[in-house]
Amino acid sequence: MSTVKVTIDGITVEVSPAATVLEAAKVAGVDIPYFCYHPHLKPAGLCRMCLVEIEGMPKLAPACVTQVRDGMVVYTKSDKVRKAQEGVIEFQLLHHPLDCPICDQAGECALQDITFRYGKATSRFIEEKELYPTKFYGPLIVHEQSRCILCKRCVRFSTEVMGGADWNVYWRAAHSIIGAYEKDVVANYFTANLVEVCPVGAITSRLYRYKTRIWKLEFSESVCPNCELACSVDLGVRENRLYKVKHNNPHPTPWMCDKAYFAFDYVNHSERIVWTLKREGDKMVSVSSSDAVSEIASRLSEYRGKIGFVVDASVSFEDALKVRALAEALECRDCDYRVYGEDYLPLEGSVKSLSDIESARAVAVFCGDVGISHPVLALSMAKAKMAGTKVAVVSSFDTYLGERATEYIVPLPSKEADCVEALLDGSYRDDLGVDKSEFERVLEIVKEAEVFVVGTRADAYLRNRIKGFAEGAGKKVLFLNTGSNALGMCRAGLFSEGVGNILEKVKAGELKALFVFNADLFNTYPNRELVKEALESVEFMVVSDVFFTDTASYADFFLPATTFAEADGTVFDLFGNERKRKRVVVPTEDVKDISAWIELIADAGEISLPDVQEKEPSVAVVEKKAEPLDGKGLEALVVFPFYRSALYSNWCSKFSEVSSSPVVHLSLEDASRLGVSKGDKVVVESSGLKFEFEAALEEFLPEGACVLEAGFDRFPVTALLKGSWLTKVEIKKA
Amino acid sequence: MGEMKLLLANVDKPDSEKLETFRAAGGYERLRKALFEMKPEEIVEEVKKSGLRGRGGAGFPTGIKWGFIPKTDEPKYLVCNADEGEPGTFKDRVIIEKDPHLLLEGIAISAYAIGAHEAFIYIRGEYEYGAQVLEKAVEEAEAAGIIGKNALGSGYDIKITVHRGAGAYVCGEETALLNSLEGRRGHPRIRPPFPASKGLYQHPTIINNVETLASVPFIVDKGGDWYASLGTEKSKGTKLFSISGHVKKPGVYELVLGTPFEELLYDIAGGIREGHKLKAVIPGGSSTPMLRAEEIAGVLLDYESLQAAGSMLGSGAVIVMDDSTCIVKAVYRMAKFYEHESCGQCTPCREGTRWIVQILTRIMKGQGRMEDLDVLLDISEIMGGNCLCPLGDAALGPLVSGIKKFRDEFEYHIKHGTCPVGG
Structure with missing residues (x-):
């Protein structure tokens, strides 16, 4: 590509002819101040802070929107420019409250920095400042219009990236205000970015509000533990406490989701168990960790060959290897990470990066709620759709991407897989219960699609079917897994025949002892009865976790575990890339990572841990499951809502507050038949169990289907389930 | 020189807004001539020759503007700017209300000249009656086969749509107008790209004032040279x-x-x-x-x-x-207008217009300080030329000239706290 020469303040640089003056200045190392420009949003030219003088142009030009020309000569420090810069800063500060001492943005505020560098120390303004009331948009963000400089970065993020319109400018002129028109609560999975793009303290995080000062924090780059995107995060720590998560390295995208930004405070939670506990009758008592490990080691020798190992898929690759080493040393094969009852292992589908998806002409998404399971992936698909990629979503329940997709069909949960199969077969069937013309439109996109994205609800049979089809048709596939390190777990060989199988074996007495790492099976496994029976019949159980969960209450020993912020470790993202977690908080008291606990146990029991090799998953041919849905009433899909889907959500104060009570989503038809309106309390009943939910009405849900939210503390919805996340329930108004 | 009635030839007739009145005076014959006897580029050429300049205020030569339309196959649009909102301006309203068919004829000819099949009339929200008249006229002309599909049997389609604004002055700025027409917030766009290359729905678009478009039939009728014979060397017609x-x-x-x-x-x-x-x-x-x-x-x-x-x-x-006018008050009233009508996008216009009003309010209340006048002039220097669209500059016209030409009146207000003319 040819380049052009531009001279900025006497420094000549060669840049692409498509570059702007601002970009060229960055190459030349010349600082041009700006407020509204953002490297990942479309330039807007609003703030006029970046005005520069260009030879041959009568007026000053905004550097952020002015394209370079060959031979262009630019001055950024001329008297004319200085006057404009001082003027713009003076204007911006006229009604600014100058409340920096109580503003969370102070220290990383563009207005502060630029005022110090380019502004005058005095103001000629003697009128009364126009101030606005503070507005709390729900638990996550707080908006201070008085501090706003109306750069519209947040609005541009909302409209350009998220594709929404509610967060916008209202009123006009100097009385313009930014905000949400319809909503009192702004929590849209990507609220974090509103805070992060704001150059001043107009939008701040309620989690971080008045907690500390940015210059007191030491930031280190690590990886978000919440999903397989493994987004780069910068963890800000002060006095061994994690206060803030930022996203400075735009990997894999420039944006982050609310799980990364708002769901980390569990790390500092006062309910964390940091001591080693041992069961004494009905009580758990604190013991020294050395006593505990030697006791555990001696008990293990009794159960050689009869121990099950269950590990959450968010633990690091190294920890997973160590668990397998212990299992092998004790001649045990029953170890598994699929705590949500998945029957599938990660599959290779040849998608190597997000750009494969963003550059595709068309993408088809099947069986999942990508906005919840892999938020940033959903965001980049929504953005690609706005840029022209056709996106079809086939999902029984989708809370983000569906409404932003080109086509979205919502089959009954029991027909979801059939519907996908029919699309692969290319023929409509009446029994699918979806509209024929909608189906045909989706089919067009499926045919055209270069990439299939397979969500976490698709089972092993369907995954193999899609893989086979895609290979035949020359399409790429991206298979999504639950948990942030499923690929690492699989590589570490930490799988057998599923967590359900381990629980059955425990229940049957084939396994006598159980290790559970970082998983609360009562919350995650879709059969609470089975979990209960298994844990009641197990002879010896060790639980290592961050909090004292329901599962831990059955343990003989509780070993306090590290969080993602307290241990180095490797994870593999959904494209198979290695990503490194970094220890930024020093574990306190007995808290140790899994590897350390296992080594201590091995030392104490003189167990020699073998060097385990990575294991290739054998992709078995899986038969289609034909489990008829029994019972009366509506088909009920149980899901974790976004704001209960992060690790340890229940201990994330602001984050979990967004989803304050469990909701049942009903179709309009069913709701009107039941006489239920939005916000009503309804009773959901199945096999004698009753749960009270709050009703939400969804236009897109088909009649006969409902969706129940799980993941709430002391609200064991998994009791309704029998191994699958789909069941039948009866609903009536409370 | 002096009065001459081209645009106003029909307005005093009874039922002047009706199609038959217009046709009786030779209306739509210029459109027929254009469609049947002239090639689009010939019309552009005549308009160039005529020296017609945009009548909305900026005075840009119309023929040259039309010449910027790229010769591509993509859809092109003509937009008639009827968002007449500048205080003191009420000239387009006469054409709209009294001779709507003249405007439609001008639009149809111009659309043909630039290769557009769709034209929009963006009329200010306050012109409710005008919008009704235009809608009726479009209906009449369509029913008579003059515009719409196969206009006058020429095989050329010209669809004209009347679109009402919602009362924002800034929507008279052409890119804000386009945003508003597209259903977005009426905020001016950054230029380039200019509307002639990427305008309405990102397609080539010409935006002309009502009076400009209404002048086109006379140029087609009598020729560009005739039109250019009226007026002065640089101001024709x-x-x-x-x-x-x-x-x-x-x-x-x-x-x-x-x-x-x-x-x-x-x-x-x-x-x-x-x-x-x-x-x-x-x-x-x-x-x-x-x-x-x-x-x-x-x-x-x-x-x-x-x-x-x-x-x-x-x-x-x-x-x-x-001489009964208080210039300070006049300037204040106009400053209020611009402060109210600023779109609020760019810093200098948004903050500058508000600050100007705050200072003038204080002077009006008798609490002015002598240094305020220099601050006002300095604000106008910071705003001038540095705003995103011309509104910021427009706001400065009365302020700067008022202070420079009637500084004594401002000073009187500041010194005595009252008005020298009792305004």
Whole structure:
């Protein structure tokens, strides 16, 4: 590509002819101040802070929107420019409250920095400042219009990236205000970015509000533990406490989701168990960790060959290897990470990066709620759709991407897989219960699609079917897994025949002892009865976790575990890339990572841990499951809502507050038949169990289907389930 | 020079807005001529020759603007800017309400000339009656087969849609108008790209003022050379002037460009009210700098003469102020207008207009300080040329000229806390 020469303040640089003056200045190392420009949003030219003088142009030009020309000569420090810069800063500060001492943005505020560098120390303004009331948009963000400089970065993020319109400018002129028109609560999975793009303290995080000062924090780059995107995060720590998560390295995208930004405070939670506990009758008592490990080691020798190992898929690759080493040393094969009852292992589908998806002409998404399971992936698909990629979503329940997709069909949960199969077969069937013309439109996109994205609800049979089809048709596939390190777990060989199988074996007495790492099976496994029976019949159980969960209450020993912020470790993202977690908080008291606990146990029991090799998953041919849905009433899909889907959500104060009570989503038809309106309390009943939910009405849900939210503390919805996340329930108004 | 009725030829007839009245006076024959006897580029050529300049205020040569439309197959649009909102301007309203078919004929010819099959009339929200008249006229013309599919049997389709704005002055700025027309917030766009390459729905678009488009049929009828024979060297043809304020006969008058200012003021509009003397005029709408009484002597109403006098022809909206006028109050009222109408996107316009009003309010209350005048002039220097769209500059016209030409009045307000003329 040819380049052009531009001279900025006497420094000549060669840049692409498509570059702007601002970009060229960055190459030349010349600082041009700006407020509204953002490297990942479309330039807007609003703030006029970046005005520069260009030879041959009568007026000053905004550097952020002015394209370079060959031979262009630019001055950024001329008297004319200085006057404009001082003027713009003076204007911006006229009604600014100058409340920096109580503003969370102070220290990383563009207005502060630029005022110090380019502004005058005095103001000629003697009128009364126009101030606005503070507005709390729900638990996550707080908006201070008085501090706003109306750069519209947040609005541009909302409209350009998220594709929404509610967060916008209202009123006009100097009385313009930014905000949400319809909503009192702004929590849209990507609220974090509103805070992060704001150059001043107009939008701040309620989690971080008045907690500390940015210059007191030491930031280190690590990886978000919440999903397989493994987004780069910068963890800000002060006095061994994690206060803030930022996203400075735009990997894999420039944006982050609310799980990364708002769901980390569990790390500092006062309910964390940091001591080693041992069961004494009905009580758990604190013991020294050395006593505990030697006791555990001696008990293990009794159960050689009869121990099950269950590990959450968010633990690091190294920890997973160590668990397998212990299992092998004790001649045990029953170890598994699929705590949500998945029957599938990660599959290779040849998608190597997000750009494969963003550059595709068309993408088809099947069986999942990508906005919840892999938020940033959903965001980049929504953005690609706005840029022209056709996106079809086939999902029984989708809370983000569906409404932003080109086509979205919502089959009954029991027909979801059939519907996908029919699309692969290319023929409509009446029994699918979806509209024929909608189906045909989706089919067009499926045919055209270069990439299939397979969500976490698709089972092993369907995954193999899609893989086979895609290979035949020359399409790429991206298979999504639950948990942030499923690929690492699989590589570490930490799988057998599923967590359900381990629980059955425990229940049957084939396994006598159980290790559970970082998983609360009562919350995650879709059969609470089975979990209960298994844990009641197990002879010896060790639980290592961050909090004292329901599962831990059955343990003989509780070993306090590290969080993602307290241990180095490797994870593999959904494209198979290695990503490194970094220890930024020093574990306190007995808290140790899994590897350390296992080594201590091995030392104490003189167990020699073998060097385990990575294991290739054998992709078995899986038969289609034909489990008829029994019972009366509506088909009920149980899901974790976004704001209960992060690790340890229940201990994330602001984050979990967004989803304050469990909701049942009903179709309009069913709701009107039941006489239920939005916000009503309804009773959901199945096999004698009753749960009270709050009703939400969804236009897109088909009649006969409902969706129940799980993941709430002391609200064991998994009791309704029998191994699958789909069941039948009866609903009536409370 | 003097009065000449081209655009206003029909407006005084009974039922002037009806199709039959218009046709009886030879209406739509120019469209027939254009469609059947002329190639689009010939029309563009005639308009170039005519020297017609945009009548909305900026005065950009219309033919040259049309020439920017790329010769591609993509859809093109013509937009008629009927968002007549500049204080003092009410000339387009006469055409809209009294001779809507003249406008439609001009639109149809112009659309054909630039290769557009769709044209929009963006009319300001406050012109409710005008919008009704236009809608009725479009209906009539469509029913008569004059516009719409296969206009006049020529095989050329011209669809005209009337779209009402919601009352924002800034939507008269062409890119804000396009945003509003697309259903977005009426915020001006960054240029480039210019509308001629990426306008409505990102396609090539020409936006012309009502009066500009209504002048096109006469150019097609009698030729560009004939039109260019009217007026002065750089200001051709006739222009509507809406004169308001302290004259005996305010109203809309059509004059050949180059008519002496004093002829309009004293002969045509009947002069200043009895017992009063002329103090100042704003010659081209509220955004043009005001002139002191003595400055209009010998000035001609054309683009170059008014520019030489330190102001602009603008939209031809002449606001006349006699000696009963408090200039500070007049400037304050206009500053309030611009503060209210700023779109709020760019910092200098948003903050500058508000600050100006705050300072002027204080001066009006008798709490001014002498240094305020320099601050006001300095604010205008920071705003001037640094805003995203022309609104910021427009806001400065009356302020800067008011302070520079009537500084003594401002100083009187500041020193004495009262008004020298009791305004």
